[in-house]
Amino acid sequence: MSDASQHSTRHLPSGHSGRRMPTPWRRAGRALVLAFLVGGCATGSGTTPEKADATALEAPVAAYTLGPGDKLRITVLGHEQLSGPFEVDSAGRIAMPLIARVDAAGLTLAQLESEVTKKLAERYIAEPRVSIDLVKSRPFCVLGEVNNPGCFEYVYGMTAAKAIAFAGGYTYRALQNELVVTSEDGRTSAANQATRVRPGDTIEIKQRFF
Incomplete structure (x- = not known):
């Protein structure tokens, strides 16, 4: 046996014939690697169960329309005297400092936020930041x-x-x-x-x- 043959044989593991893995097995291995990589990307960028649950909980509140008896928490950032608990009265309005009564019945929380923000910005506060939460719905x-x-x-x-x-x-x-x-x-x-x-x-x- 030549020196070249001895050199190449010496680097093969014991029991290895030197032949390449059959094509079907190579394809299966590549498929497994590809599936692993794709799965990892999907897990990193997809919607998690926690996000799906949060979206499901937010949807009913976003669609809720206000009426007499609803209890709200209104926050005007940086203005504690304007923030606090409020209730929609029998006429469908809320009474707030500075802007007096605001029609609320039939509005969503987002629509009422816009209305309060607009009224505060008209005469009293530059660029007010208002958030409104539903504390308790009418019975x-x-x-x-x-x-x-x-x-x-x-x-x-x-x-x-x-x-x-x-x-x-x-x-x-x-x-x-x-x-x-x-x-x-x-x-x-x-x-x-x-x-x-x-x-x-x-x-x-x-x-x-x-």
């Missing part, structure tokens, strides 16, 4: 044939079935298949247990006659 009420009729704090996603459970469930006299919902503006409509309940709604459960 819904359940009347008629339930065990504990009354008004209860609204929870997002409320249905008639959940509202009735809040009120202690039906009495034995309840006409369970016919519910009536009256909205804040006085409109009345027939409902069932899957009907969505909104803040300020009143649900009435009628009595059945034997």
